[in-house]
Structure formats: C-alpha cells, structure tokens
Amino acid sequence: MRAANCEVVVLRNEKQAENILLLTALWDASTPAPKAGQFYMLRAWGADEAPLLSRPISLHSFDPELREISFLYEVKGTGTEKLAALGTGDHLQLTGPAGNGFPIEGKKVALAGGGIGTAPLLQLAKELKNAGAEVHFFAGFRDEPYRLAAFAAVCDNVQIATDTGRVGHHGFVTDLLDPEQFDVVYTCGPEIMMEKVARMCLAKGVRVYVSKEAKMACGLGACLGCTCKSKNGGVSVCKDGPVFEGSVFYG
Amino acid sequence: MADLRVNLCGKTLQSPVIAASGTFGFGVEYENIVDLKKLGAVSGKGLTLEGKYGNEGERLWETPSGLINSIGLQNPGVQHFIDNELPQMLQLGCASMANLGGSTIETYEEGARLLDKTDIDFIELNISCPNVKAGGIAYGVKAESAREVVSRVRKCTSKPMIVKLSPNAENIVEMALACEEAGADGLSLVNTFQAMAIDLEKRRPVFHNVFAGLSGPAIRPIALRMVYQVCGAVKVPVVGLGGIATARDALEFIMAGATAVQVGTANFMDPKACEKIADGIAGWMDAHGVKTLDEIRGAARV
Numbered sequence: 001m002r003a004a005n006c007e008v009v010v011l012r013n014e015k016q017a018e019n020i021l022l023l024t025a026l027w028d029a030s031t032p033a034p035k036a037g038q039f040y041m042l043r044a045w046g047a048d049e050a051p052l053l054s055r056p057i058s059l060h061s062f063d064p065e066l067r068e069i070s071f072l073y074e075v076k077g078t079g080t081e082k083l084a085a086l087g088t089g090d091h092l093q094l095t096g097p098a099g100n101g102f103p104i105e106g107k108k109v110a111l112a113g114g115g116i117g118t119a120p121l122l123q124l125a126k127e128l129k130n131a132g133a134e135v136h137f138f139a140g141f142r143d144e145p146y147r148l149a150a151f152a153a154v155c156d157n158v159q160i161a162t163d164t165g166r167v168g169h170h171g172f173v174t175d176l177l178d179p180e181q182f183d184v185v186y187t188c189g190p191e192i193m194m195e196k197v198a199r200m201c202l203a204k205g206v207r208v209y210v211s212k213e214a215k216m217a218c219g220l221g222a223c224l225g226c227t228c229k230s231k232n233g234g235v236s237v238c239k240d241g242p243v244f245e246g247s248v249f250y251g
Numbered sequence: 252m253a254d255l256r257v258n259l260c261g262k263t264l265q266s267p268v269i270a271a272s273g274t275f276g277f278g279v280e281y282e283n284i285v286d287l288k289k290l291g292a293v294s295g296k297g298l299t300l301e302g303k304y305g306n307e308g309e310r311l312w313e314t315p316s317g318l319i320n321s322i323g324l325q326n327p328g329v330q331h332f333i334d335n336e337l338p339q340m341l342q343l344g345c346a347s348m349a350n351l352g353g354s355t356i357e358t359y360e361e362g363a364r365l366l367d368k369t370d371i372d373f374i375e376l377n378i379s380c381p382n383v384k385a386g387g388i389a390y391g392v393k394a395e396s397a398r399e400v401v402s403r404v405r406k407c408t409s410k411p412m413i414v415k416l417s418p419n420a421e422n423i424v425e426m427a428l429a430c431e432e433a434g435a436d437g438l439s440l441v442n443t444f445q446a447m448a449i450d451l452e453k454r455r456p457v458f459h460n461v462f463a464g465l466s467g468p469a470i471r472p473i474a475l476r477m478v479y480q481v482c483g484a485v486k487v488p489v490v491g492l493g494g495i496a497t498a499r500d501a502l503e504f505i506m507a508g509a510t511a512v513q514v515g516t517a518n519f520m521d522p523k524a525c526e527k528i529a530d531g532i533a534g535w536m537d538a539h540g541v542k543t544l545d546e547i548r549g550a551a552r553v
Contacts, residue, residue: 002283005522047521048496052313052467054519095284095522215311217318217519220284222276224296224325225311227304234304234325239280 003098003220004031010090011068013083017146019075020116021084022060025092027069032097034059034069036104036124037211037243040096041219042071045082054095055079056216056238058120058188061150069094072119072147098219099242102127102209106184108134111155112177112197114189115141120211122147124186125154136182140173140193172196179206187211187246198246208246212237253536254543255529257291257511259488260411260436262372264291264346264511267544268501268529271492271515272297272350272375272415273322275525277336278343284522289529291511292346295336297377299351300358300365302328308459312448317469317494318516319446321458324352329362333369341370350415352377356400360407367408374410376401376435379417379442391417391442394429405434413490416440418470418477427481439490439513440481441474467516468494475503482508482549496520498531505544506551 006028013023034040041054060072075084086092102124109128111121118139128135137155139145143164152158159176160168169176173193179185179201187197188211201208214226214237221239228237230248235241255266269292275281278293287293305325312319327335332349340347349371353359359376366374378400379391390400401414412434418441420426427438443464448457457463474493482489491509495501496517504512517524532544541547 002280005284041522043521047517047524048468050313050315052316052318052516052520053311093521215309217311217320218274218276218280218522220276220280220522222280222296223274223311223320223519224305224322225320227310227322227325229304 003096005093005095006031007091007093008069010086010088010092012088013086016072017144020072020146021075022070022072022147023083023086024068024070025094027062027064027067028094029067033064034062034097035101036127037102037120038097038099039219039242040071040094040098041216042083043093044086044090051077051079053079053217054093054219055083056098056219058211058242059097059123060119061123061126072116072122074116095219099238100240102186102211102243104128104131105207106133106182108136108182110136110138110177110179110182110185112173112185112187112189113137113139114173114193117189117193117211118147118151120188121186122150122154125151129154138173138176140189141167174200179204179208182206184209195250198250202246202251209243210246210249211242212244213242214238253533253541255533257544259291259490259511260373260413262346262411265289266291266529267505267511267532268525269294269348269490269511269513270518270525271513272348272377274515274518277340278347279339281522282343285526288344289526290345292348292372293340293343294348294350294375294513295332295340296326297324297350297352298326298329298332298362299324299353300329300362302326302331306459309457312457312463314448314465314469317465317467318519319448319458319463319465320443321460321463323460329365333365337369337371346372348373348375348413350375350377356403359400359404363404363407367410371410374408374412375439376404376412376414377442379415379419391426392420394420394422394425397426398429398433401430401433401435411436413437413439415442417442418473418493419445423477424480424484427485431485431487435487437488437490437510438481438485439492441470441477441493444470444473466494468496470494471500475507478504478509479507479552483552495528496524498528498535501528501532502535502547505548508549508552510548
C-alpha cells in the first residue's frame with residue numbers, strides 16, 4: 001500500500017523524560033493502516049516555513065479501535081522543537097505509512113532498543129504478542145528510561161541498562177542480551193549498538209532485523225537522499241527499509 | 252473555467268505543472284498522494300546509460316528556504332528503467348519525461364537511442380547535474396560543449412528533446428542559444444546552483460564532493476531572472492523551474508515567458524505541492540477572467 005497524505009488532530013503531546021515526548025493523534029481511517037516498523041513524515045509547520053523538510057518519525061503505537069496513532073520522539077532540532085510545541089487540538093500533517101515495517105516472526109523473540117530507538121519496538125511487541133510470540137524487551141538508555149510501563153504491559157520480560165547506572169544494569173544493553181535464547185532478534189538504536197547486536201546474533205546464527213535511521217527528504221523512495229550501502233548495493237532506507245535483515249549490513 | 256492545457260514541443264499537456272526530475276521518483280511513489288491527472292508531466296529521476304550508486308557521504312543539507320543535495324545521479328540505468336519503471340510511468344495519467352544524463356557523449360547517444368524506441372513522451376537532456384564530475388555539468392558550463400552534445404544526441408532521437416540547463420553556465424543566454432541551434436526542441440531551466448556547507452565540528456565540507464546543488468525557494472528570484480533572459484532570446488518553448496512552491500511563483504515564471512513550469516524541492520515541503528499549484532493557477536485564472544495561459548504568457552516582459 002502506498003503512502004497517503006493527511007492532516008490529523010493532535011489528541012495529546014506529553015513529556016516522557018527530558019527531551020522525550022509522546023505525541024498521540026487521531027488516525028485518519030481513510031488512509032492505509034500502519035504496521036510496526038513503518039514511519040510517517042511529520043510536519044507541524046507550513047510548507048513555506050523552516051525547516052524545509054518534514055521529519056521522519058517511526059510509529060510507536062497504533063490502535064485502530066480508538067483510532068489513535070502515536071509517535072515517541074526526541075527533541076533534537078528545529079523540526080522536533082516545533083512538534084514539541086503542539087498541543088491538544090492542533091493540526092499535524094502526516095505522509096505515510098512509509099517503509100516496509102518489521103516482519104512478524106519467531107516464537108521467542110528479543111527486542112533490543114537503545115534510547116529513542118525503542119520507539120518502534122512498542123508496536124512491534126504488540127504485533128508479536130498478537131501472533132503468539134514470547135517477547136523479551138531489552139533497552140539501553142543514557143540515564144533516564146522512558147515508556148517502561150507501556151512495554152511492561154505488553155512484553156513478557158523487560159530488562160534495562162543505563163550508561164549512568166541510574167536504573168537496571170550499569171552498562172550496555174548488549175551485556176544483557178544472549179541471542180542464543182531467541183529465534184529472532186529485532187533491534188533499533190544508535191548505529192554502534194545495532195551493529196553490536198547484529199554481529200552478536202549473526203555469530204550465533206540467530207536471525208536479526210535492524211531498523212535504520214537516515215536523513216530523508218521525501219520518505220517515499222523518490223529522492224534517493226537516504227541511500228546507504230549494503231551487501232546488495234545501494235538501498236533506500238525509506239523504501240527498501242527502514243527494516244533490513246542484519247546480514248545485509250553486518251554479514 | 253480555466254483551460255490549463257499547454258502545448259509543449261507539439262504535445263498537449265493537461266496542465267503546465269511538471270514534477271521536476273529527482274524529486275518525484277518515477278511518479279508512482281506519489282500516486283496515492285497527488286492527483287496525477289492534474290499534472291502536465293512527470294520528469295523521472297535522472298538516468299545514465301549504466302546504473303549508478305550515486306555519491307558517498309552526506310546527501311541532503313537544509314539551508315534557509317533551500318536544500319543542498321548531493322545525490323549524484325543514483326539510478327538503475329536506462330535499460331533497467333525501460334524494462335521496469337517505464338511501463339508504470341506510462342500509466343500515470345499525465346505525460347512522461349525521461350531525464351537523461353551521461354558521462355561521455357557516446358553514453359548520452361546510446362541512452363537516447365534506447366529511449367527513442369520507447370513510448371516516453373519527452374527526453375529531457377540533463378547537461379546540468381552539478382553532482383557528478385562527468386555527469387553533465389561538464390557540458391552545462393561552456394556553450395560550445397553543450398552545442399556538441401546536443402547536436403550529437405539530436406541525431407539519435409526524434410522524440411521531443413528538452414535540454415535542461417544549469418545556472419552555473421558561463422552565460423545562460425549564450426548557452427540557451429547554442430542548445431537551440433543544436434536542435435533542442437525546448438529548454439528547461441534552472442537546475443541547482445553549485446553550493447556548499449561546512450561541518451563546524453569536523454571542520455570539513457559537509458559533502459564528500461565538497462560542492463553540491465542548491466535548490467528551493469532560496470534560488471527562485473535568480474532562476475526567474477534567468478528564465479526571463481532566456482525567454483527573450485530563444486524561439487523554442489522554455490520550461491521554467493527553480494524554487495517554485497506556489498501557484499503565484501508558477502505564474503511569475505509564465506508571465507516571464509515560460510510555457511510550463513517544473514516543481515521540485517516544493518514536493519518535499521508539501522507532497523501535494525504539484526496538485527495545489529495546478530489548482531491554484533486555475534483559481535487565479537478564474538478570478539482574473541483568464542481562460543488560457545496563452546493570454547498571460549510573457550505578459551510581464553518589458
């Protein structure tokens with residue numbers, strides 16, 4: 001299903017941690033339903049206003065019955081500052097759902113997230129649970145974790161690592177993960193973390209999916225601004241991804 | 252009701268709004284977003300005879316009202332396009348334009364010969380991509396180099412051939428005249444302006460190739476000036492582009508003398524930009540009692 005463009009109304013835009021917000025909007029049911037791992041181009045400012053480009057943000061959670069769609073994001077620059085300024089009743093432009101999304105596989109799976117990279121993993125956990133999988137969530141944060149209650153409500157097991165030792169294991173999320181315990185591992189986070197997770201999995205012959213991040217202009221596979229090198233040549237993060245088998249990059 | 256149809260190189264377009272190369276994929280990417288029947292044409296992603304990965308490193312950089320890109324003509328190659336993307340492009344509901352770049356004159360010629368055998372409506376000859384060392388800009392700066400490549404490609408195709416000019420040309424009017432004399436059926440201008448950005452933390456240029464191409468509203472007044480100059484010098488139709496983001500912008504180019512316009516970077520500012528611009532032009536015409544664009548084309552020329 002190809003991406004659509006619509007204007008939606010913001011229901012809530014709530015702070016979760018320092019510079020981390022959860023934006024929930026009323027989903028436009030005339031647009032294709034999104035699935036875990038897909039993303040939208042978000043724009044809360046005029047076409048003639050800065051920043052020039054819309055911002056790609058992954059789907060955090062989708063509830064077709066409540067018609068709620070939510071995005072967990074980190075305030076990093078002008079675009080996300082404008083998103084953060086949105087309040088209930090404000091309007092937001094969405095273009096999507098874009099990208100391929102996570103394949104739903106495995107009976108016992110691990111989700112390994114780092115920081116804001118945990119964002120797409122909540123919807124993934126929900127879809128995996130619906131498919132009957134046992135879902136273990138491993139997340140690393142710099143200092144202050146967020147959205148743990150939401151993950152705990154869905155996942156069978158939640159384990160946390162922090163760089164500062166504030167919560168959970170004092171160290172890296174990769175210290176907690178033993179890929180051999182799982183059929184499939186899904187990961188999203190900083191590149192260095194995803195590479196470590198992917199290499200750990202591939203070394204043990206465990207299937208691993210990574211969700212890549214890239215700067216994008218169109219989000220639709222039209223501009224080729226987000227191309228990255230893979231074993232199969234250049235791939236568009238927005239169209240061929242953002243989810244790839246780890247072996248495509250780290251095999 | 253306003254009649255938006257325009258005649259471009261002997262073909263009737265249903266609207267003067269053309270999606271610019273490199274910003275609209277091959278059109279299908281937008282089919283669920285834009286009513287493509289409101290467009291005159293889609294110019295596909297720039298092609299080269301052999302497929303290319305494009306440039307390394309950073310490819311996109313936002314500037315005030317602008318975007319610097321360094322894609323580097325990433326594309327699947329002409330034959331792959333003909334076999335895989337073209338069939339869908341011919342079903343878009345508007346005319347189709349194949350944007351053809353090259354490294355040597357021979358690769359331009361071979362690409363044009365392959366495209367000539369297809370049902371594509373137009374060939375847009377790209378002699379203006381600033382992002383590959385030998386991918387067009389080499390021919391887009393000096394009028395005599397352009398004359399040679401245009402005249403050689405002219406012999407390879409009977410398709411309507413529009414030559415896309417670079418604002419980095421030494422003299423845009425001499426460049427336009429050289430291309431017209433060499434057999435161009437039309438001209439489109441301007442491609443991106445050579446630009447750069449510097450990463451303060453790394454103390455290095457942002458782009459692997461150092462320079463890259465600036466587009467978007469930031470360049471529009473300069474693009475308009477060049478389109479005005481070229482329209483005053485050539486007889487072939489001119490497609491104006493460079494930062495057009497609204498119907499008002501498009502009408503300025505048409506009043507400067509352009510037959511049609513292309514919309515590029517604005518597609519990233521609003522994915523429905525092309526459709527809104529077409530609707531906006533019709534709305535303006537209705538409000539001003541203008542029935543066809545012929546009535547206002549070149550109206551601002553002094």
